[in-house]
Amino acid sequence: MSDRILIIGSSGQIGTELVMRLRSIYGNDNVIASDIKDAAPEVMESGPFEVIDGKNRDQVFYVVKKHKITQVYLLAAMLSATAERHVEAGWSLNMRTLSHVLDMGKDKIIKKIYWPSSIAVFGPNTPRILTPQHTIMDPNTVYGISKLSGERWCDYYNQKFGVDVRSIRYPGIISWKADPGGGTTDYAVEIFHKALKEGKYTSFLSENTELPMMYMPDALDATINLMEAPVEQIGIRSSYNVAGVSFTPKKIAEEIKKHIPNFEIDYAPDYRQPIADSWPQSIDDSVAREQWGWRHNYGLEEMTVDMLTNLKIKFGM
Numbered sequence: 001m002s003d004r005i006l007i008i009g010s011s012g013q014i015g016t017e018l019v020m021r022l023r024s025i026y027g028n029d030n031v032i033a034s035d036i037k038d039a040a041p042e043v044m045e046s047g048p049f050e051v052i053d054g055k056n057r058d059q060v061f062y063v064v065k066k067h068k069i070t071q072v073y074l075l076a077a078m079l080s081a082t083a084e085r086h087v088e089a090g091w092s093l094n095m096r097t098l099s100h101v102l103d104m105g106k107d108k109i110i111k112k113i114y115w116p117s118s119i120a121v122f123g124p125n126t127p128r129i130l131t132p133q134h135t136i137m138d139p140n141t142v143y144g145i146s147k148l149s150g151e152r153w154c155d156y157y158n159q160k161f162g163v164d165v166r167s168i169r170y171p172g173i174i175s176w177k178a179d180p181g182g183g184t185t186d187y188a189v190e191i192f193h194k195a196l197k198e199g200k201y202t203s204f205l206s207e208n209t210e211l212p213m214m215y216m217p218d219a220l221d222a223t224i225n226l227m228e229a230p231v232e233q234i235g236i237r238s239s240y241n242v243a244g245v246s247f248t249p250k251k252i253a254e255e256i257k258k259h260i261p262n263f264e265i266d267y268a269p270d271y272r273q274p275i276a277d278s279w280p281q282s283i284d285d286s287v288a289r290e291q292w293g294w295r296h297n298y299g300l301e302e303m304t305v306d307m308l309t310n311l312k313i314k315f316g317m
């Protein structure tokens with residue numbers, strides 16, 4: 001029997017593109033998109049879609065049974081900046097959905113689970129340059145605490161119950177199709193929109209705040225390659241460090257200026273600055289590279305050209 005995949009959170013930044021990539025691999029009818037709100041038109045029109053609140057175990061269970069699901073990609077989450085403002089809701093969404101899905105793995109209802117973690121699992125005492133796979137983890141945000149707890153649960157369910165759960169610590173993801181929402185790294189997408197539409201941008205992070213980032217095509221490759229790797233190559237069941245490119249608001253502005261010479265940036269750091277200050281500047285992803293052959297393709301230059309080209313088309317410029 002072919003794999004039948006459910007994506008919970010298919011209307012978000014990553015979900016929108018992951019659904020389409022998975023449908024191109026597994027067939028449109030074998031990839032069921034789901035979210036609490038409608039997805040992008042291309043997702044809604046190319047295959048099945050279900051309305052699910054991932055916090056509701058019965059709704060998830062019903063859809064898993066109805067579509068004979070074998071794999072779940074659980075992308076629904078509240079990101080760092082929003083979760084700081086909605087502590088209970090952030091904790092509840094980020095933890096409850098995961099425990100429902102892990103339990104379905106334990107009960108052998110589904111065979112494989114993908115759950116994203118984040119660089120937010122690291123904290124102020126973590127080494128910030130080339131942060132190792134195994135190191136001090138003392139997150140001081142609701143989102144980071146939920147992701148670190150989730151990692152421990154994933155590892156536990158694998159060790160105790162043999163659940164095949166796989167995970168990546170995403171850095172900030174840059175994309176042009178769907179917008180991110182509620183993250184600390186979102187400035188790195190907004191900057192492209194404002195550069196094209198207004199020629200100027202006020203960054204909510206200070207000019208020299210360096211953070212790990214990744215272009216969407218690399219994030220999709222990482223996710224799918226990890227899920228398709230033979231089980232014996234998966235030595236980490238908490239979550240893998242993966243790296244793409246690290247830059248500051250100043251550096252990305254300089255790169256954009258190469259294409260839009262009059263572009264101007266200024267800086268007004270807000271409540272998201274301390275969150276960014278508690279996260280790594282760069283990531284050591286050698287374990288993912290050794291174990292399942294992870295490689296990134298996009299640097300800052302290629303990403304900037306691709307973002308500007310596609311956004312211009314999208315905005316009809």
Ligand code: AKB
Nearest residue numbers: 079080118183184185
């Ligand atoms: C956020 O900024 O909250 C996310 C993340 C790094 O996980 N993009």
